[in-house]
Amino acid sequence: MAQVIMPKMGDGMSEGTVLRWLKKEGDTVEVGDILAEIETDKASVELPADISGKLVTIKVKEGETVPVGAVIAEVLAEGEQPQTAVPAPPEQTAPAETIAPSPAGKTLREEPPTQERVKASPLARRIAQEAGIDLAMVKGTGPGGRIVERDVQQFLASRQVAARPPIVEPTRPTEAVLETPSLTGGEPLSRMRRLIAERTTLTKQTVPHFYVTMDIDMSEAMALRERLNAALPEDAPKISVNDLVTKACALTLARFPRVNALYQNERIYPSSEIHIGIAVALPDGLIVPVLRHCERKTLRQIATETRHLVEKARAGRLTPEEYTGATFSISNLGMYGVDEFIAIINPPAVAILAVGAVQKQPVALEDDTVVVRPRMKVTISADHRALDGAVAAEFLRELKAILENPYVMVE
Amino acid sequence: MAVITYREALRQALAEEMERDPSVFLVGEEIGRYQGTFRVTEGLLQRFGERRVVDTPISESGIAGMAIGAAMIGLRPVAEFMTFSFALIAADQIVNHAAKILYMFGGQIRVPVVFRGPAGGGAQLSAQHSHSLESWYAHIPGLKVVTPATPADAKGLLKTAIRDDNPVIFMEHAKLYSTRGEVPEGEYTVPFGLAEVKREGRDVTLIAYSQPLLLALHAAEKLAETEGIECAVIDLRSLQPLDMDTVLRSVSKTHRAVVVHEDHRNVGFGAEIAARIQEFAFDELDAPVLRVASADVPIPYARNLERAAFPSEEDIIRAVKRVLA
Numbered sequence: 001m002a003q004v005i006m007p008k009m010g011d012g013m014s015e016g017t018v019l020r021w022l023k024k025e026g027d028t029v030e031v032g033d034i035l036a037e038i039e040t041d042k043a044s045v046e047l048p049a050d051i052s053g054k055l056v057t058i059k060v061k062e063g064e065t066v067p068v069g070a071v072i073a074e075v076l077a078e079g080e081q082p083q084t085a086v087p088a089p090p091e092q093t094a095p096a097e098t099i100a101p102s103p104a105g106k107t108l109r110e111e112p113p114t115q116e117r118v119k120a121s122p123l124a125r126r127i128a129q130e131a132g133i134d135l136a137m138v139k140g141t142g143p144g145g146r147i148v149e150r151d152v153q154q155f156l157a158s159r160q161v162a163a164r165p166p167i168v169e170p171t172r173p174t175e176a177v178l179e180t181p182s183l184t185g186g187e188p189l190s191r192m193r194r195l196i197a198e199r200t201t202l203t204k205q206t207v208p209h210f211y212v213t214m215d216i217d218m219s220e221a222m223a224l225r226e227r228l229n230a231a232l233p234e235d236a237p238k239i240s241v242n243d244l245v246t247k248a249c250a251l252t253l254a255r256f257p258r259v260n261a262l263y264q265n266e267r268i269y270p271s272s273e274i275h276i277g278i279a280v281a282l283p284d285g286l287i288v289p290v291l292r293h294c295e296r297k298t299l300r301q302i303a304t305e306t307r308h309l310v311e312k313a314r315a316g317r318l319t320p321e322e323y324t325g326a327t328f329s330i331s332n333l334g335m336y337g338v339d340e341f342i343a344i345i346n347p348p349a350v351a352i353l354a355v356g357a358v359q360k361q362p363v364a365l366e367d368d369t370v371v372v373r374p375r376m377k378v379t380i381s382a383d384h385r386a387l388d389g390a391v392a393a394e395f396l397r398e399l400k401a402i403l404e405n406p407y408v409m410v411e
Numbered sequence: 412m413a414v415i416t417y418r419e420a421l422r423q424a425l426a427e428e429m430e431r432d433p434s435v436f437l438v439g440e441e442i443g444r445y446q447g448t449f450r451v452t453e454g455l456l457q458r459f460g461e462r463r464v465v466d467t468p469i470s471e472s473g474i475a476g477m478a479i480g481a482a483m484i485g486l487r488p489v490a491e492f493m494t495f496s497f498a499l500i501a502a503d504q505i506v507n508h509a510a511k512i513l514y515m516f517g518g519q520i521r522v523p524v525v526f527r528g529p530a531g532g533g534a535q536l537s538a539q540h541s542h543s544l545e546s547w548y549a550h551i552p553g554l555k556v557v558t559p560a561t562p563a564d565a566k567g568l569l570k571t572a573i574r575d576d577n578p579v580i581f582m583e584h585a586k587l588y589s590t591r592g593e594v595p596e597g598e599y600t601v602p603f604g605l606a607e608v609k610r611e612g613r614d615v616t617l618i619a620y621s622q623p624l625l626l627a628l629h630a631a632e633k634l635a636e637t638e639g640i641e642c643a644v645i646d647l648r649s650l651q652p653l654d655m656d657t658v659l660r661s662v663s664k665t666h667r668a669v670v671v672h673e674d675h676r677n678v679g680f681g682a683e684i685a686a687r688i689q690e691f692a693f694d695e696l697d698a699p700v701l702r703v704a705s706a707d708v709p710i711p712y713a714r715n716l717e718r719a720a721f722p723s724e725e726d727i728i729r730a731v732k733r734v735l736a
Contacts, residue, residue: 121698122694122695122696122697123694124697126694143736
């Protein structure tokens with residue numbers, strides 16, 4: 001009998017919710033058939049069967065949340081005889097080795113009688129018990145596969161790394177300790193809100209942000225956009241201001257690898273690949289899908305793919321690969337008429353660009369005449385551990401030059 | 412501190428105790444005129460006279476019985492066995508009399524006797540003269556068993572043995588008599604039941620006594636130099652009373668233990684140590700406790716076979732690597 005377990009879809013995932021079962025007990029399943037929809041912190045994903053056979057038992061009800069690695073269903077493989085009260089074959093404990101434990105340290109497997117006795121030294125057992133680890137998840141490297149102290153210590157260390165966002169140990173969102181009337185009622189945080197709360201609190205507490213703002217003349221960019229869109233077929237996605245900013249950022253970042261960088265464990269990793277995160281607002285939160293390899297994409301590709309990612313994000317169907325790995329991010333509130341704002345960095349990246357609305361503004365020209373031009377303010381938030389003000393300023397000056405002479409974007 | 416041999420240290424202990432207490436006397440084969448088979452009692456006949464250094468016929472049972480009787484009436488005899496292999500003949504005296512009299516007489520009569528001499532082998536003495544029978548004696552309630560490995564301990568422990576009011580089995584080692592070491596100046600004794608940490612280490616605890624302690628120390632040095640493995644080395648010094656606290660403290664740091672002795676492995680003293688470690692420090696263990704000991708065969712005469720039968724530095728190194736695997 002094969003066990004279907006709650007998969008780990010991304011580093012930060014420790015538990016998942018079964019949103020919906022698409023197969024019911026007794027159904028025949030083929031490899032690749034979608035068994036269920038699983039909701040993680042960030043998205044809902046489809047869980048395909050990796051074995052053909054009959055779905056015998058569903059162990060987790062719709063809406064129920066279980067830790068990564070927990071058995072959620074059992075599939076009787078083709079040709080396999082149903083077993084009654086016979087222990088599961090021992091190889092089924094093998095996949096558990098690579099599965100991270102639940103934060104609470106609960107036993108993931110729920111069928112102890114069917115398990116082979118785990119070989120472990122008394123010391124390893126004691127440490128595991130104190131740390132709340134199920135030894136079935138630890139790989140033994142001692143004689144005969146015995147789990148010894150070092151295996152448990154290594155497991156503990158890796159669990160800490162896995163549970164750790166890129167910078168430091170996550171802290172609970174700290175709440176101001178103020179004299180407040182005791183509140184009653186209130187809503188518990190949704191999983192996404194909780195994650196946003198944790199990540200932004202951590203980032204704001206641990207990453208030294210600084211901000212540089214630039215005012216950009218968008219006359220040429222708006223004209224270019226109009227002409228490009230007029231030439232597009234009716235059904236093609238139109239190029240937005242944001243797409244222009246994305247393309248301009250990609251060109252600029254190629255010249256500033258230190259801005260297109262990751263910071264981790266006191267090391268800076270400048271990247272030649274440019275993966276730009278685009279913040280997308282959701283009804284209760286936000287998500288940052290990542291447009292990969294912008295250094296190779298044309299303006300039209302950027303427009304098409306961004307549209308596609310945004311739609312998927314709004315439908316909650318992004319896969320973890322689609323919302324992780326940004327080397328730089330853009331947050332645009334221009335559509336709300338915002339003049340300017342500042343954004344919180346998305347670590348381990350070292351910078352994010354906050355984009356305001358394109359608005360008509362009076363501008364004094366060289367000859368002191370005042371004209372009205374479409375202007376846009378952008379503010380870069382940068383991690384001072386990796387970048388200094390001058391670099392951020394040079395980056396914005398280059399970005400401004402491109403947007404004010406936008407024809408380089410369609411070369 | 413003076414550097415002297417193990418043999419000289421024993422002689423000093425005997426002479427000092429004979430000076431200090433007129434009830435102390437020596438009895439044994441060839442200890443007077445011949446000055447001792449291993450020259451431990453050299454010069455003592457001349458110094459203390461025939462009443463206090465008594466040569467006997469070849470009769471271990473007689474030596475032991477005479478010493479026990481003398482002890483019962485208030486003297487402090489130190490009986491020498493030419494080797495402890497010969498003490499087998501005196502086993503009834505030692506086990507049924509010396510060890511039991513205090514109990515059988517309701518605590519009225521004490522037996523302050525020391526039975527001393529070399530145990531073990533390694534000098535091509537063959538199967539009948541190479542016994543290490545410390546586990547036999549340690550098995551008997553009523554006997555104390557002492558196994559010094561260094562000159563300083565040989566002297567300090569022998570003085571404690573002579574002053575003890577109960578029978579003490581004092582096991583020396585033929586291969587140790589010529590070894591040298593620092594000995595404190597002036598009067599000192601070493602208490603029973605106090606093991607000594609001879610080397611600190613974080614990886615494995617080596618537990619030894621008597622001559623194999625030197626093997627353990629050499630193996631520890633080699634492992635540290637060539638492999639970066641740091642072994643703690645503990646000298647038990649006395650087996651009865653036994654200081655397990657020192658052993659358990661070390662094992663709770665290293666989580667691995669290897670016991671080294673020259674006696675046979677089967678039902679040897681290492682089994683007792685291993686049993687107590689698992690009994691009192693089970694949750695500290697990261698590997699089984701191993702024993703490095705003599706093969707379970709009569710000790711061969713041939714040099715190469717004798718070497719093969721006895722524990723070696725290489726055996727210890729292998730065991731250490733096994734518990735670290």
